[in-house]
Amino acid sequence: MFDDFRIYAELGCRHIADLAGYDHILFVAALAIPFRIRDWRRLAILVTAFTFGHSITLALATLQLVSVPSQLVEPLIPATILFMALDAYTSATPQRPENPVTLQRYGVALLFGLIHGLGFSTYLRALLGTEESIALPLLAFNVGLEIGQLLILSMVLAVGAVLVPAVLQRRRWVQLCVGVTGGLALLLLVQRLGAWS
Known part of the structure; x- marks a missing residue:
């Protein structure tokens, strides 16, 4: 039983960290952009809302x-x-120097988690194959996803803590991260909409 749990947890962690499916990495990174390392507890809870969704x-x-x-x-x-x-980007304007986790932000993370869960489901269904009970694999897979997401958050916050303000001003760091995540997301969106035609 423990071995099965570990296997599915590892699969969940690998799936979220898979560079071939980098859309989920981008989402977690985009979620972390406006936050500082001191906000890690609130941000971890925010990501857990996404996981719950x-x-x-x-x-x-x-x-x-x-x-x-x-x-x-x-x-x-x-x-x-x-x-x-x-x-x-809008959260990091000079008029809003701090970025508290609000109830609205939790709601958005939960809602977007619902969408991402539908994306994960095809992969998990293929993994489960002929498993009689899916409760344990489902739980383990989600635990693995959560661990992977927290690792991604840690990396984004750590890189931000090293670069700001030693190399970049906070505003520039946010702009750079927004440009990368937003640009790649826009490219993915165009590609996926183009696949419809």
């Missing part, structure tokens, strides 16, 4: 209680990244 739809879709066409889900994922990147 994708756990719900991941479970529902894996159990085949919810079915949303991938043609709809796939473009929505980069749209969520683009939204978070733009939100990070």
Whole structure:
């Protein structure tokens, strides 16, 4: 039982960190952009709200209680990244130097987690194959996803702490991260919308 849990947790962690599917990495990075290392506790809870959201739809879709066409889900994922990147940019204006985690931000993370969970579900269904019970694999996979997300957050916050203000002003750091995450999200969005035609 423990071995099965460990295997699915590792698969979840690897899936979130897979550079071939970098859209989920971009989302977590975009979520972290406007925050400082001192905000890590609040940010970890925010990411857990995202995890809670994708756990719900991941479970529902894996159990085949919810079915949303991938043609709809796939473009929505980069749209969520683009939204978070733009939100990070507006959150870092001089008029708003601090970026507290608000109830609204938790709601957005939860909502976008629902969308990302639908994206994860295809992969997990393929992994489960003929498993009789999916409760343990589903839980373990989500634990692995959460660990992977927290590692990504740690890296973004650590790089930001090293570069700001020694190399870059905080505003420049935010602009650079927004440009990278938002630009890649826009590229993904165009590609996925183009796949419809």
